[in-house]
Amino acid sequence: MNIQEYISSGIIESYVLGLASPEERTEFEQNCSNYPDLVEARNNFELALEEQAGKNAITPPSNVREKIWSAIRQIPASNTPKIITMEPTSRRRSSRLGWVAAASIILFLAAGYLAYTFYNRNKELKDSNKDLEEKVDKMAKEQEITHDPNNTVVNLIGLKGSPSSANIYWDSTSANVYMIVKNMPQLPTNKQYQLWALIDNKPVDLGLFDAPKDNKVILKMKNTQKADAFAITIENRGNTGGPHLGDLQSLGKAKL
Amino acid sequence: MARSYLRQYSKFAIFVPFINYLNPYTKYTEQELVSLLLIQNDQAFSYLYDNYSPALFGVICQIVSDKEIASDVLQDVFINIWRKISSYDKTKGRLFTWMLNIARNAAIDKVRSRPYQDSLKNQPLTENVNSTVSNTVVDPKINDVGLRRSVNKLKEEYRQLIELSYFQGFTHEEISKILNLPLGTVKTRIRSALMQLRTMI
Numbered sequence: 377m378n379i380q381e382y383i384s385s386g387i388i389e390s391y392v393l394g395l396a397s398p399e400e401r402t403e404f405e406q407n408c409s410n411y412p413d414l415v416e417a418r419n420n421f422e423l424a425l426e427e428q429a430g431k432n433a434i435t436p437p438s439n440v441r442e443k444i445w446s447a448i449r450q451i452p453a454s455n456t457p458k459i460i461t462m463e464p465t466s467r468r469r470s471s472r473l474g475w476v477a478a479a480s481i482i483l484f485l486a487a488g489y490l491a492y493t494f495y496n497r498n499k500e501l502k503d504s505n506k507d508l509e510e511k512v513d514k515m516a517k518e519q520e521i522t523h524d525p526n527n528t529v530v531n532l533i534g535l536k537g538s539p540s541s542a543n544i545y546w547d548s549t550s551a552n553v554y555m556i557v558k559n560m561p562q563l564p565t566n567k568q569y570q571l572w573a574l575i576d577n578k579p580v581d582l583g584l585f586d587a588p589k590d591n592k593v594i595l596k597m598k599n600t601q602k603a604d605a606f607a608i609t610i611e612n613r614g615n616t617g618g619p620h621l622g623d624l625q626s627l628g629k630a631k632l
Numbered sequence: 633m634a635r636s637y638l639r640q641y642s643k644f645a646i647f648v649p650f651i652n653y654l655n656p657y658t659k660y661t662e663q664e665l666v667s668l669l670l671i672q673n674d675q676a677f678s679y680l681y682d683n684y685s686p687a688l689f690g691v692i693c694q695i696v697s698d699k700e701i702a703s704d705v706l707q708d709v710f711i712n713i714w715r716k717i718s719s720y721d722k723t724k725g726r727l728f729t730w731m732l733n734i735a736r737n738a739a740i741d742k743v744r745s746r747p748y749q750d751s752l753k754n755q756p757l758t759e760n761v762n763s764t765v766s767n768t769v770v771d772p773k774i775n776d777v778g779l780r781r782s783v784n785k786l787k788e789e790y791r792q793l794i795e796l797s798y799f800q801g802f803t804h805e806e807i808s809k810i811l812n813l814p815l816g817t818v819k820t821r822i823r824s825a826l827m828q829l830r831t832m833i
Contacts, residue, residue, distance in 0.1 A: 386823030389830050392725065394733045395797050395822065397804065405724060418725065424833050426687070426728045432778035433686035434693055440703050441681060444710045448677075451715065 382407065383417045392421055518594055521545045521554050530606050532626035534559075540569075540625040544606050551599035553582055560587040563610065570611045572619050573603035579619045584611065605629045662727050669717045681710060684728065688735045694778050695739035695799055705742050709735045740801035782832040790825035797822055 390396045391404045408415050521527060522545065530544040539561060545554040555571060563569070563586070571582040582597045610623040660668070660679060668676035689706050696702040712734055720730050742748055783794050796802045796810065804822070808815040 384827070386826040386830075389826035390823060392729055393798055393826070394736065395826075408723070421830065422726045422729045425732070426726065428779065428782075428833050429687040429691055429728070429732065432690040432694075434690040435686050436689040436706050437699070437703050440685070440707055444681065444707050447707065447711050448714050451711075 377407075379407075379411045379413055383414060388414075388418050388421050392418060392425065514594070518556065518592070521556075521594065526550070527554075528630060530628040530630050532606055532608060532628040534626050535624055538625045540608060542608065542626060544571075544628065544630075546600075546603065546606075546630065548601065551601045553597040553599060555585075555595045555597055557588050557593055557595065562587045566613050567610055568613050568615070569625070570609050570615060570619065571597050572607045572609065573600045574605040574607060575600070575602050576604070579607070579621075582606075584613075584615060603630045663722070666717070666720060666722065666727060669714075672714070677714060680713070684731060685710070687728075688731060690778055691732060691735050692739045694780050695736065696742055701742060701748065702739070705735070705738050709738050712738070736798075737801070740799075744801070779833075782829055785832060786825060786828055790821065790828060793818070793822050793825050794829065 387396065387400065387404055391401060396404065408418065522529075524545070524547065526547045526549055527545040528548060530546060532540075532542045532544060534540045539559050541558045542560065543556045543558065545556070546552070553571075553573075560569060568584045568586055570584045572579040573582050574580075580600060580603075582600060583595075585595055585597075588595070606628050607619070607621075607624055608626040609619045609621065610625060611620060660676065665676055665680060669680065685706065688709060689702065692702045692705050692709070693699070696705055709731070713731055716734075720727065724730075780799070783791055783798075786794065792811075793807065796807050797804070802810065804815060804818050807813075807822075808818045811818070813821075
């Protein structure tokens with residue numbers, strides 16, 4: 377085969393520009409591995425083409441770059457093996473030392489990272505454990521109160537469309553009064569709720585309280601030995617006078 | 633300096649991407665660039681985009697006249713480069729040639745796609761490949777850029793062949809049918825056209 381003739385037959389341009397047929401391509405690639413002149417001529421044309429394209433470059437709109445990156449971020453990392461080119465080296469000793477150095481740096485970083493994650497995880501566990509303890513305490517107390525056979529349960533039901541409702545657990549022998557709030561809307565800061573016991577139609581103060589942040593909170597109220605009914609009103613913060621019965625929120629009769 | 637150090641302690645080649653990250657003004661050889669792209673190194677890909685996107689955009693704009701659609705094509709081209717870099721074979725040609733052909737094929741695919749054809753309202757769409765011959769009159773906006781400028785200097789017979797094969801992506805067989813020429817003649821004429829084109833680039 378006359379390689380010079382082949383080179384000047386237009387096959388190089390045809391191949392590089394992607395116009396050659398599959399058979400021509402195979403033949404060309406085969407010839408490339410046998411004739412360095414052919415490879416050089418191909419390379420020259422490729423460089424000329426690259427230079428020509430460079431001269432006719434057009435700057436693309438600036439947003440394209442961002443769009444490409446965000447599209448690529450959504451492509452899962454490829455499974456192709458990661459190829460790292462390593463050249464032969466004659467510096468064996470220093471390279472071995474280098475390995476040791478690299479290994480210790482990696483170990484050090486790994487240890488630091490592990491210590492940091494363990495510390496964080498431990499802290500997280502402690503926090504959630506504390507949360508759990510508080511919840512269990514609360515539930516145990518609730519359980520104790522609600523299951524005490526001496527306790528009378530009084531349901532306070534919301535009046536006049538008020539959603540306020542609560543359960544009173546009242547032990548008439550020990551006079552202890554507990555209240556479990558089921559639903560008490562938050563009030564303006566100058567107002568408070570107040571629990572009253574009605575004894576012979578007279579209101580007796582059992583304590584002021586704020587709407588708890590979460591429901592089912594147990595509040596210990598003032599003791600009373602007697603009560604015909606319980607009522608909740610809205611009063612000014614720190615109220616010392618009688619109840620504003622017009623602001624009566626919830627009422628429940630003690631079944632005695 | 634860091635790189636020459638690494639060349640001595642070449643087993644640290646694994647740190648090259650990291651070192652390069654510290655130095656954004658790095659220039660890569662084509663081989664380094666390919667190696668880094670294979671491990672999907674962001675820095676190398678940014679470098680690739682910065683250095684080659686204008687040339688490739690120029691190539692795309694020779695085929696797709698609408699700049700907005702051409703930008704979409706450019707986007708697809710770079711996503712494909714990122715995905716398919718492992719199929720690049722340096723024994724078959726330079727990296728730029730590989731990317732150039734991806735860009736050219738993507739642009740031709742776009743021009744042939746139905747939505748694009750539909751958008752050319754004034755040109756009735758038919759399934760018949762032969763009708764495309766009439767379209768070899770090229771949008772004047774893209775008629776005088778890049779390779780096209782050289783192609784336009786060829787004699788009409790050659791210009792038409794390069795237009796159909798290179799810019800519109802028809803195979804030799806299709807061209808032989810379109811122009812009603814024997815396949816052998818199409819092949820020889822394209823080769824001759826390319827040889828002339830070669831002296832103009």
